[in-house]
Amino acid sequence: MIRPTLSSLALALSLAACQTVAPNASGSNLGAEAPPGAAPGTCWGKQDTPAVIETVTEQVQLSPAETDASGKILSPATYATVTRQAILQERVxxxxxxxxxxxxxxxxxxxVQRALAARNLYSGPVTARMDPRTRAAIQRYQLPLGLDSDTLSLDSARRLGLVATPISD
Incomplete structure (x- = not known):
């Protein structure tokens, strides 16, 4: 019987975030986690930025005050407290x-670990495992690039010199 080692399990779990977009029999990417129109054989990550919602509480006048001809208040105005949710920024x-x-x-x-260490973002040993320390370094590298994720993007891998950059015609 083959027993997976702890390091092979950690590697499998770390790669679980990578979704391969493989075409099905009809050639579509149906059922795979990828954006619409993704090319077959590509892998994708997704970052969800939650909506920003504010609770707004207001006093709303139900009826105005009733006064007589001299300005004396016969009955005061009535108000109700209304609470509602307002979306300040949609989910992205x-x-x-x-x-x-x-x-x-x-x-x-x-x-990846060596490239991040050369940029003073990773200070641990080169373990060849996608451990929490490596993921944190990836996130530190990608954050200034506009991606707050600990999953390595293809663009970041290219910037680190780890993946070839295609030449456009």
Missing amino acids: TTWYETPCADVQTPDFIAS
Whole structure:
């Protein structure tokens, strides 16, 4: 019987965030976690920024005060407290392409660790495992680029020099 080691389980779990978009028999990406129109064979990550909702409480006048001809108040105005939710900013889903699981080998992850260490973002040992320390360093690297995620984007992998950049015609 083959028993998975702790490191192989950790690698499998760390790669679980990578969703491979494989076409089905009809050639579509149906059922895969990817943005609409994603190319077959590509992998994607998703960042959801929650909506910003504010609770607004107001006093609303139900009826005005009744006064006589001299201005004396016969009955005061009546008010009700109304509470409602207001959406200040809609929820935003950001899709980003990631290196697929077949690319994220232990050698690749070791290269990620070395590249982040060279930028003073990773200070741990080169373990070739996608551990919490490596994920935190990835997030620190990507945050100034506008991506608050600990899953390595394909763009970040290219910027780190770990994945080839395609040449456009």
